[in-house]
Amino acid sequence: MPxxxxxxxxxxxxxxxAAAFEYDSSADxxxxxxxxxxxxxxxxxxxxxxxxxxxxxxxxxxxxTLHSIINKLHKRGYPEVAIVSDLxxxxxxxxxxxxxxxxxxxNIGSLAKQRVKLATQLFSNTTASSIRRCYALGYDVENDxxxxxxxxx
Numbered sequence: 835m836p837x838x839x840x841x842x843x844x845x846x847x848x849x850x851x852a853a854a855f856e857y858d859s860s861a862d863x864x865x866x867x868x869x870x871x872x873x874x875x876x877x878x879x880x881x882x883x884x885x886x887x888x889x890x891x892x893x894x895x896x897x898x899t900l901h902s903i904i905n906k907l908h909k910r911g912y913p914e915v916a917i918v919s920d921l922x923x924x925x926x927x928x929x930x931x932x933x934x935x936x937x938x939x940x941n942i943g944s945l946a947k948q949r950v951k952l953a954t955q956l957f958s959n960t961t962a963s964s965i966r967r968c969y970a971l972g973y974d975v976e977n978d979x980x981x982x983x984x985x986x987x
Contacts, residue, residue, distance in 0.1 A: 839881040840911055844903065845918040846874040846888070846895050848925075868892040874903055879915055894924040897931050915967050 853867035868891035877884040888903050900917075907914055919925045 835881075837911070839878060839883075840913065841879040842876040842907065842912050842914050843879055843916045843918060844874060844876050844887075844907070844914045846872065846900075847920060848872050848894060848922065851891075865891075876907060876912065876914065895919070895928055897928065900928070900932075 848870050851868060851871050853869050855867055856865040857863070858865065870892055872888070872890050872893050872895055873886060874888035874895070875884055875886050887907065888899070890899075893899075904914055919928075
């Protein structure tokens with residue numbers, strides 16, 4: 835796969851699952867019930883592909899886990915150029931721990947979280963920044979920086 839096709843975006847989310855005991859007959863193991871599963875997926879920025887890279891039950895994404903995922907991606911030659919998550923309370927705590935705050939990001943109040951306009955601003959700025967970074971790193975981005983004018987509000 836060409837290097838430019840390996841550029842990726844890392845996204846993660848915590849999802850509610852049915853809490854039940856599970857039996858794995860092949861390993862003869864009973865797993866305890868879990869209320870949540872954390873899933874991280876990488877998607878191609880230039881080429882259309884996606885791959886789950888992490889999951890764990892009843893755990894939240896933390897700084898060490900996030901750094902571990904990023905390091906493993908880089909070691910395998912998949913540079914991530916953006917990270918995306920929802921703004922759940924656990925993720926807000928993670929972003930604060932990483933030094934990302936209202937002062938250097940979009941300010942979203944609790945009642946405005948579901949407004950589509952804010953989501954489009956977030957994704958548009960994220961996408962524009964990712965394309966700009968790829969272009970600055972010398973990757974051949976189709977149509978150069980022309981989409982940035984359209985994407986950045």
